[in-house]
Amino acid sequence: MPALLRGRRWARGLLGLAGGIVALAGALLALDRALPPDLSRLEAVGRVVVDREGRVLSALPAPGGVWRLPVSAEEVPRALVDLLVAAEDRRFRWHPGVDPLAVARAALGGLRAGRVVSGASTISMQAARLLEPRPRTLRSKAIEAARAVQLEWRLGKAGVLRAWLTLAPMGGNLEGVRAGSLAWFGRPVERVGVAEAALLVAVPRRPEALRPDRHPAAALAARDAVLRRRGAAALPVAEREAARAEAGRAGDGAVPWARRAMPGLAPHLAREVAGGPMAGASAGVVRTSLDAGLQRGVEGVAAAVLAGLPARGSVAVVVADLRTREVRALVGGDWLAEGRAGAMDLTRAVRSPGSALKPLLYAMAFDRGLAAPGTVMEDLPRHFGDWAPENYARGFSGRVTAAEALRGSLNLPAVALMEALGPLRFASALKALGAVPRLPPGTGPALPLALGGVGITLRELVGVTAAIGDRGRAGALRVLPAGPGGEGAAPVLRAGAAEAVAGILVQGFPGGGPAGVAWKTGTSWGGRDAWAVGFDARHVAGVWVGRPDGTAIPGATGRGTALPVLARVFALLPPAPRPGEAGERAVARAGVVDGLRLLFPPAGAVIGEGAVTIRAVGGQRPLVFLVDGVPVAAGGARREAGWVPPGPGFYRVTVVDAAGAAASAPVRVGGVPGVE
Structure with a gap:
């Protein structure tokens, strides 16, 4: 009996101790909740x-x-x-x-x-x-x-x-x-x-x-x-x-004898991503897609350019990987230079692109069979309704090929292509490429789109240009590293059309620079914006030079002001030259890629009443050319044939190859001259 009593007392003691421990733990937990530590x-x-390798760009x-x-x-x-x-x-x-x-x-x-x-x-x-x-x-x-x-x-x-x-x-x-x-x-x-x-x-x-x-x-x-x-x-x-x-x-x-300045590369981009999605080992580290070495080099180029610009002039630069669209370097302006609106990221400023969008226009025209690199076009005075556009140099070149018109940035052929393509279709393509058109209030897409009548940012322009260099694939620029499958993007152009335009644009830099770079310039009305965009086989880059307040820099042009900067930027990149495919070589390549096609006349063309050369690409020779079902002379082993229209009217031009494939286009003879 005494043993039983002792056992009961021992059990009650254990229960009491356990209860006390639980009570103490509860009290401590309540105290912890009532008085939590201040972790602010x-x-x-x-x-x-x-940067992409974990190297420090900036600290904020x-x-x-x-x-x-x-x-x-x-x-x-x-x-x-x-x-x-x-x-x-x-x-x-x-x-x-x-x-x-x-x-x-x-x-x-x-x-x-x-x-x-x-x-x-x-x-x-x-x-x-x-x-x-x-x-x-x-x-x-x-x-x-x-x-x-x-x-x-x-x-x-x-x-x-x-x-x-x-x-x-x-x-x-x-x-x-x-x-x-x-x-x-x-x-x-x-x-x-x-x-x-x-x-x-x-x-x-x-x-x-x-x-x-x-x-x-x-x-x-x-x-x-x-x-x-x-x-x-x-x-x-x-x-x-x-x-x-x-x-x-x-x-x-x-032991260091002086305090160093905190790192400050890519200041505009650093502040952009600092408040956005985080990537890295801790919540305070943001990993970007930039390359610290390239960023430092591009900032050096921009600083040298800024030293030679007039008051309030500024420069912005974007360099991206052509395939992934990951930005490798970005200069948004002269950081904290009050007179140059340095705190403003000018890669995101909406400006007029001038002729810098013409490569997309020509690629879309090639894609839809409206023209090809060798198509003969007229650079002559012409009215489009009440509008009579002129070239930048005020003169006209007469008959030129589409490739020559694009390389020379001629305005009349571009407007004619825009009329044939349709401004709404062009604006839709811009939107699909991540460049939503900013148009004047109360207006819709119109022919001036061909000459830069739309608002666009440097980042958007670089993204549009990347599609030309990347076989027609869409893809927005990204400043954070791409995840798995980051290169997957829908095509907006056929690869052959994009490659034909890319080949036309591969040309040497006027003042010297890396070979094998495709480039295009643009100058907005009054010299307010000078642009140059380009790409090689691995990278795409864009440069804007102008004044943030929108006033003109006298004498500033895309070719004379922005293009030399673009050449210096590509000199920083590892060589990755593209093959040039200008003129008839580009015509032949496009034909191989896209099969049998009529190059001229394109569907819906309005042509003069003189002799016409019908041209085709692709298909299996010999070729047979017909107009309204009646064979015309030549053809055979050649890919062109001469035809003299009997008079004004509407005709259907057709080409048939040895395998029975056919391509045709309705055309109009007489009236207002168009492409030829």
């Missing part, structure tokens, strides 16, 4: 924008101008965390936020000496103080201890390390090892050496007294103390020897 400083961070400060950049223990070298733990909190891995042994040691030392001789602050307690700074009092210490346990409970060891690494003061307005590494060493924290890591651990102890730029000797001593007496003990032998060698190579040269 940890979340109020700046952004780091990196946190609100208030503080350089507080987030970082986690997984992102820094292992030696940095090892040095931190060894120097500041050797038992960090096992204590719950407060180290009882360190507290006891500090208390005994203080009693014996009558003053504080050693601290008991753990990394967790330091993180609590960094999150919620307080005066250095015993009461504050008690609160920090409670918060440290709370942080360990909520965030775990990794979260506590993240807080310390992000918030540790590095002197001045620098916080965290990422900002410290960029400012003191000019490199990402991921790439610091052991001695540099030791300095980052040492400075937060007395951030103003140990600033390397103001107190280099003190900073050097503190760093060496971390390496010799504390931190180095935590390192493997090989790393310890490497750290000593690194620290001793240049005497005190391993």
Whole structure:
């Protein structure tokens, strides 16, 4: 019986203890919920924008101008965390936020000496103080201890390390090892050496007294103390020897004597993506599709060009991968130059493209059989309703091929093609290519689209041009890396038509430059916008030069002002020349790709009453040419035949090959002359 009573008492005791533990846990949980730690400083961070390889492009400060950049223990070298733990909190891995042994040691030392001789602050307690700074009092210490346990409970060891690494003061307005590494060493924290890591651990102890730029000797001593007496003990032998060698190579040269400027490549794009979707190891790192080396080179070219521009003149540049449409370099203007509207991203400014859209117009005309590179067209004075367009040089060239008209940027043939194609169809193609047309209020698509009568941005123009260089595929430019399948895009043009136009545009740069680049220029009315776009086999690029306020730069043209810049940009890229396919070679290639087709006259053409040369491409020879079902002379092994219309009227021209394939086009003889 006594044993049974003892058992019952023991059971009741266990139940009481368990109840007490549950009650205590409940009370602590309620207290934690009632008084949660303030993590706002940890979340109020700046952004780091990196390129496609993770190289830093730009850093943007946190609100208030503080350089507080987030970082986690997984992102820094292992030696940095090892040095931190060894120097500041050797038992960090096992204590719950407060180290009882360190507290006891500090208390005994203080009693014996009558003053504080050693601290008991753990990394967790330091993180609590960094999150919620307080005066250095015993009461504050008690609160920090409670918060440290709370942080360990909520965030775990990794979260506590993240807080310390992000918030540790590095002197001045620098916080965290990422900002410290960029400012003191000019490199990402991921790439610091052991001695540099030791300095980052040492400075937060007395951030103003140990600033390397103001107190280099003190900073050097503190760093060496971390390496010799504390931190180095935590390192493997090989790393310890490497750290000593690194620290001793240049005497005190391993300690920086000046603070470096924060990286600031691609400032317009950095601010664009900083508030958008994030990609990277932490929420504060944004990975873009840019190439840091190319970006630096393009910015150098732009700076040299800006030096030679008149007041308020500016330049914008976009370079992208032709297949993926990933932007590799982007210059939005002269950053923060007030007179040049430097804060405005001019790659997104809506401007008039002049003749820079003509390649798309010709590609669509080739695609629909309205013309081909060898088609003879008339560059002569002509009215389109009440409109009588002129060429930029005011003169006329007479009869030219379509290839010559495109290379020479002649206006009359382009407007004639727009009339045959239809402005609405052209505007729809622009929209499909990601360039929604901006038209004057209350108007719809009209013939002036052929000469730049539409608003477009440089980014959109580069995207449209990329479709010509990429076998007719649509695809919007992207500044974040493409995921799997990022190259998949619907074609808006037949490959043969796009390649024919690309071949026509492959020509040497007038002032010299890389070979095998297809290019086109454009100048808006009054010289307000000078454009040049081009592509080789791997990249597409575009340049805009003008004034952000829309006023003209006297004498500025696409060919004379923007094209030399484009040549310098392509000189920065690895050579990837395209084959040139101008004139009849382009005609032949288009014929092979697209099968039997009538090149001239195109469907719906209005031609004069003189002799006409009917031309065809593709198909299996011999060819037979017919007009209204009646064979005409020549043909056979040749791909053309002469025909003299008997008089004005409507006719159907047909070609039949040896395999029985046929192509035909209705035409009109007489009336207003059109293409020929």
